[in-house]
Amino acid sequence: MAEMIVIKLGTASITNDGGKLNVDNLQKVVADVAALHRQGLNIVLVSSGAVGNGRAFLKNYKGTTQERKAAAAVGNPILINKYAEAFAKHDIIIAQTLLERWHFSNRKHFLQLRDTVEALWENKIIPIANENDVVSDLEIRFSDNDHLATLLAAGFGASKLLIGSSVEGILDHDGQVIREITDPEETMKSFVKDEKSSMGLGGMATKLSYASLAARLGIQATIFGLKGETPILNAYNGEVGSRFKAGESSKDARSMWLASGSLASGCIEVDKGAKEALLNRKSLLQVGITDIERAFNQGEIVEIRHKHKQIAVGIAKISSKDVKVGEKENNLVVIHANNLVVI
Numbered sequence: 001m002a003e004m005i006v007i008k009l010g011t012a013s014i015t016n017d018g019g020k021l022n023v024d025n026l027q028k029v030v031a032d033v034a035a036l037h038r039q040g041l042n043i044v045l046v047s048s049g050a051v052g053n054g055r056a057f058l059k060n061y062k063g064t065t066q067e068r069k070a071a072a073a074v075g076n077p078i079l080i081n082k083y084a085e086a087f088a089k090h091d092i093i094i095a096q097t098l099l100e101r102w103h104f105s106n107r108k109h110f111l112q113l114r115d116t117v118e119a120l121w122e123n124k125i126i127p128i129a130n131e132n133d134v135v136s137d138l139e140i141r142f143s144d145n146d147h148l149a150t151l152l153a154a155g156f157g158a159s160k161l162l163i164g165s166s167v168e169g170i171l172d173h174d175g176q177v178i179r180e181i182t183d184p185e186e187t188m189k190s191f192v193k194d195e196k197s198s199m200g201l202g203g204m205a206t207k208l209s210y211a212s213l214a215a216r217l218g219i220q221a222t223i224f225g226l227k228g229e230t231p232i233l234n235a236y237n238g239e240v241g242s243r244f245k246a247g248e249s250s251k252d253a254r255s256m257w258l259a260s261g262s263l264a265s266g267c268i269e270v271d272k273g274a275k276e277a278l279l280n281r282k283s284l285l286q287v288g289i290t291d292i293e294r295a296f297n298q299g300e301i302v303e304i305r306h307k308h309k310q311i312a313v314g315i316a317k318i319s320s321k322d323v324k325v326g327e328k329e330n331n332l333v334v335i336h337a338n339n340l341v342v343i
Contacts, residue, residue: 002121005160005236007033008046008149012166013226015052021082025226029164030083032232033126034090042121044097044156046129046149047083050075072133083128093125098132104151114156150210154217161214161221162235163207168225169242170208181244184212215244216343266296266320267303268334275306278342284314286323286332295320302335315339 014025037043051068054075055061061071080096087094103113120127131148146163153161169177170187181187188208204223211221224231224241234240270278274288284304296302298319304312314335323334 002040002042004042004044004156004158005036005162006044006046006149006153006156006158007162007164007232008145009048009164010145010166011048011052013164014047014049020056021049021053021079026082026086028226028229028231030086030090032230034087034092035230035233036236037090037092037124037126044117044127044129044152046145046152047079048130048145050079050130050133053078069134076130076133079130080128087126093123095120095125095127097127097129099129099148100132104155110155117156144206146206146210150214153214153219158219160236161211161219162232163211163221163223164232164235165204165207165223165225167204168227168240169223170204177240178242181208181211181242184208184215184244211242211244213343216247218246218248220244220246265294265300265302266292266316267294267305268292269305269308270311272306275311278304278312278340281337281340281342283333283337284312284335284340286334287328289323289325289334292320292323292325304335304340310343312340312342314341 009029014022014029016022033043033045050072052071052075054071054073055067057074058067058071061067076096076098080094084094097117099113103109117127129148129152131145149161149163152158169179170181172178178187188205207223211223214221221244222235222238222241224235228234228240231240268284268289269291270284270288271290274284277288278284293305294303296316296319298316300316302314302316303310304314317333317336317339323332
């Protein structure tokens with residue numbers, strides 16, 4: 001089976017300060033993606049920039065939710081047409097792929113998405129993915145396209161996740177790129193400022209968080225900039241950017257999809273004993289639950305936390321309304337071990 005990678009490009013990396021496409025960067029991106037495509041790789045390109053391209057057509061744009069949706073509606077066809085023109089010079093066809101979080105909320109829905117994308121690959125077509133901003137519900141939208149790219153990488157079994165940025169990677173106090181990230185949490189505390197562009201949603205902190213999650217799931221992740229003639233090829237070959245080494249992962253495809261976060265409806269806080277049980281691949285029992293932070297129904301995905309830090313996700317065996325927090329006598333199984341993935 002062909003190697004699969006996800007390439008994500010942020011708004012600031014492919015547009016200028018006014019929101020219009022940076023033509024030079026776009027040409028470099030397309031040339032590099034085309035080169036990897038010719039090598040036989042299966043690629044999903046996740047591209048921001050729709051809002052940036054559409055905002056100029058809205059009078060007195062202030063960046064409200066509705067204005068962002070309207071700007072995306074205008075900017076998406078502009079963006080995809082620019083990509084289509086650029087890829088056509090390399091004799092490559094692209095497909096617009098607008099996604100919402102419900103595509104990841106259910107395994108059946110996700111498999112339908114994956115089958116469609118695989119049909120595109122079989123026909124040598126590159127899917128260009130973005131969130132369907134026009135209709136996305138505010139409460140269940142992706143936090144940003146770094147989130148979307150990570151979900152795709154995990155669910156599709158990518159070997160690499162390449163996250164393009166307006167800077168060359170994560171910088172130390174001297175402004176030098178940290179080439180290998182071995183301790184993401186310490187790097188976050190020491191070096192990362194969560195600054196966001198005026199047109200994009202994600203900052204470097206979110207890039208680091210999702211790159212770290214991808215690495216824990218066995219996917220090599222790299223945060224890189226677009227300097228140089230072949231920035232994506234260089235990032236793919238490990239020559240530039242900040243790289244998160246892929247950890248050991250024995251998770252199957254179903255577990256990868258679940259562990260990527262998919263669409264967690266509920267959230268549970270557990271005690272130390274429950275945490276230790278989960279780490280030993282045991283089921284989550286009612287006795288170990290200290291709080292239900294978000295309600296859930298039977299069959300929905302639940303995030304499990306200890307001291308407000310995520311430790312696992314799982315599929316609920318029962319509804320939260322049937323859970324009695326503080327009940328010490330009942331060993332009721334809330335999430336079975338077979339439906340749990342430790343993060």
